[in-house]
Amino acid sequence: xxxxxxxxxxxxxxxxxxxxxxxxxxxxxxxxxxxxxxxxxxxxxxxxxxxxxxxxxxxxxxxxxxxxxxxxxxxxxxxxxxxxxxxxxxxxxxxxxxxxxxxxxxxxxxxxxxxxxxxxxxxxxxxxxxxxxxxxxxxxxxxxxxxxxxxxxxxxxxxxxxxxxxxxxxxxxxxxxxxxxxxxxxxxxxxxxxxxxxxxxxxxxxxxxxxxxxxxxxxxxxxxxxxxxxxxxxxxxxxxxxxxxxxxxxxxxxxxxxxxxxxxxxxxxxxxxxxxxxxxxxxxxxxxxxxxxxxxxxxxxxxxxxxxxxxxxxxxxxxxxxxxxxxxxxxxxxxxxxxxxxxxxxxxxxxxxxxxxxxxxxxxxxxxxxxxxxxx
Ligand code: ATP
Ligand code: MG
Numbered sequence: 359x360x361x362x363x364x365x366x367x368x369x370x371x372x373x374x375x376x377x378x379x380x381x382x383x384x385x386x387x388x389x390x391x392x393x394x395x396x397x398x399x400x401x402x403x404x405x406x407x408x409x410x411x412x413x414x415x416x417x418x419x420x421x422x423x424x425x426x427x428x429x430x431x432x433x434x435x436x437x438x439x440x441x442x443x444x445x446x447x448x449x450x451x452x453x454x455x456x457x458x459x460x461x462x463x464x465x466x467x468x469x470x471x472x473x474x475x476x477x478x479x480x481x482x483x484x485x486x487x488x489x490x491x492x493x494x495x496x497x498x499x500x501x502x503x504x505x506x507x508x509x510x511x512x513x514x515x516x517x518x519x520x521x522x523x524x525x526x527x528x529x530x531x532x533x534x535x536x537x538x539x540x541x542x543x544x545x546x547x548x549x550x551x552x553x554x555x556x557x558x559x560x561x562x563x564x565x566x567x568x569x570x571x572x573x574x575x576x577x578x579x580x581x582x583x584x585x586x587x588x589x590x591x592x593x594x595x596x597x598x599x600x601x602x603x604x605x606x607x608x609x610x611x612x613x614x615x616x617x618x619x620x621x622x623x624x625x626x627x628x629x630x631x632x633x634x635x636x637x638x639x640x641x642x643x644x645x646x647x648x649x650x651x652x653x654x655x656x657x658x659x660x661x662x663x664x665x666x667x668x669x670x671x672x673x674x675x676x677x678x679x680x681x682x683x684x685x686x687x688x689x690x691x692x693x694x695x696x697x698x699x700x701x702x703x704x705x706x707x708x709x710x711x712x713x714x715x716x717x718x719x720x721x722x723x724x725x726x727x728x729x730x731x732x733x734x
Contacts (some may be wrong), residue, residue, distance in 0.1 A: 362363035374446045374485050377408040378548045378581040379465060385439035390653060399652045401427045403605045405441070409549055409581040414572070414591035416584045416613065419602030420627070422649055425585045428602075429551045433457065433467045463493055466542035470554040472534035476526040476580075482510075483522045489544035490555060509540040513570060531674050534564035536570065543574070550574070553585045568595045589628050593617040601625045604650050604660040607679065611686030621688040624661045626705040659691065667692060669700040702728065 384405040387398035402424040409415055417425050431438050434452050437527045443450050444463055452458045469475045476485060490497055490505050497505055505527040510518035513536040526534055535555060542550060552571065556564040573596060574580050585594055592599050592613060599616040601624065609622040622729060650656050656663050662672040671691050679687035680694055692702035 360529055364457075375410065378411050378446065379409040379445070379450075380444040380447070381405060381428070381432060382442045382444065384431055384434075384437045384443070386424075386431055387439045397653050398707050400655050401605050401652060402431065406608055407432075407583075407600065407607075409583055410652050411548065411578040411581050411597070412575055414575055414584050414596045416586060416596035416599045417518040417584055417602060418589050418592050418599055420587065420628075420649065422604075422652070424605040425601040429553045429585055430585065433465055433550075434461055434549055435467075442729060455490075462545055464636060465543045465549045465551065466547040468535075468538055468542055468550060468552040468555045471558050472531060472538045472661075473730045474528060475538050476534055478526050481523050481525055482529075485537065485541055486510075486522075486544060489541045496507070509543055510572070512661055513537070513540045515540070517627065530563070531559045533569055535559060539567075539570065539574075543578075547580065549583070551583045551585075554587070555584070555724040556591070557587070564591070571595070589617055590591040601628065604655055605652060606660060606689065608661065608690070609686075609688045610679070611683065614658075615683060615686060621682040621686065621693065622661075622690050623665050623692075623702065623705055625669060625688075630705055658691070666703050666705065667700045669698065671696065671698045672700060 366504060370667065382401055384407070386402040387400055390399060391393070392399040405424075405428060407428070417428060421665070430436055431441075432443060432514070434443065434450075445461075448465075450461060452461045461504045472681055486506050486509055487502060487573070490502065494505065506522055507518040510516065510521055515521045515533060515536050521533070521537070526537075529537065539555075551570070555571070556567050559567065568591065571582060571584070575582055584592065584596055589599075596613040599609075599611065600607050600611045601616065601620075601622065609625045611621075616625065617629055620629045650660055650663065656673065656674040658671070658675050659665070659668070659677050661669040665672065669691075675691075677689045677691045677694070679689045682688045682693050690702070691699045693699075
């Protein structure tokens with residue numbers, strides 16, 4: 359017997375403020391391959407994170423800072439070295455395939471490249487039917503058709519009949535990403551982990567996808583983790599921002615204040631530099647812009663070799679996340695009252711000019727959202 363079609367309607371936020379998904383002390387060390395090698399890549403170190411229904415958290419940081427590793431740990435695609443993942447406050451560590459399948463009903467992931475994540479030999483109908491049957495039972499006939507149409511309408515691919523029998527190569531990048539999002543919605547998830555969902559799309563359609571995700575956040579009260587290199591799109595889309603540097607969280611807070619008044623010197627570099635991708639001279643400056651080794655990460659604060667304000671304390675001890683405002687924290691000794699703490703100043707002054715500043719933030723990347731006016 360088939361189940362009735364499952365059409366999730368608008369939901370209301372639950373009364374309690376227990377996070378839909380939470381990570382506590384998450385750590386991932388990857389072994390380095392090689393004969394008798396005991397080295398590990400310290401990819402993620404002691405990360406705490408909360409995702410609440412109807413809210414977006416942006417995870418921002420340069421390449422290799424551990425963002426995708428966090429997403430994969432939260433999706434439980436690989437085991438953590440240490441730490442815990444909780445769903446609705448309960449330990450949710452999965453053991454075995456059945457438990458994993460149940461978990462994917464709650465927590466779904468969207469990837470960067472919709473062309474790679476959709477099988478090119480299958481039509482939209484096949485891809486979505488498979489997802490519907492995994493998560494909603496063996497629907498057939500009209501019930502199945504209604505479920506497919508509902509999913510395509512939810513991601514604004516209308517009329518659905520125009521898209522349902524297409525192959526991925528017959529769709530644009532933005533349409534493919536919408537199909538990938540529709541597939542995740544078949545599970546009616548509480549949490550979406552979106553790993554750079556717009557960075558491979560044409561600039562002109564990026565806002566459309568972010569607005570679609572925002573609509574899903576509001577109508578379905580989904581909790582979203584939005585991974586990006588681009589702090590401008592984080593400001594546009596997210597409620598809270600977490601900034602990662604070399605596997606550690608260096609700053610968290612509401613999106614507006616983190617992006618407008620960054621506290622950590624690294625966040626200041628990210629926000630203030632706005633690197634010009636054509637300015638090769640700036641990138642040639644990059645001596646102090648090297649990303650650190652994660653096999654032998656810098657002692658103390660991992661940012662200290664690149665920080666213009668670093669003092670001995672910064673290389674000696676790892677700074678904890680310190681309160682720097684209402685629900686805002688920064689992992690920088692400059693905010694402690696220790697007598698040996700560094701004195702922070704303006705990163706712009708410290709680097710002298712914008713070119714050196716751009717070089718210090720690492721490889722330049724264009725913004726993932728089109729123009730400044732669209733951000734207001
Ligand atoms: P990007 O912005 O380029 O996507 P990221 O912030 O998502 O970067 P991760 O992919 O999480 O970074 O990688 C963090 C670190 O972990 C990197 O140094 C990477 O080389 C390493 N790493 C990731 N996956 C593995 C793996 N399976 N085995 C070994 N090392 C890995
Ligand atoms: Mg990544």
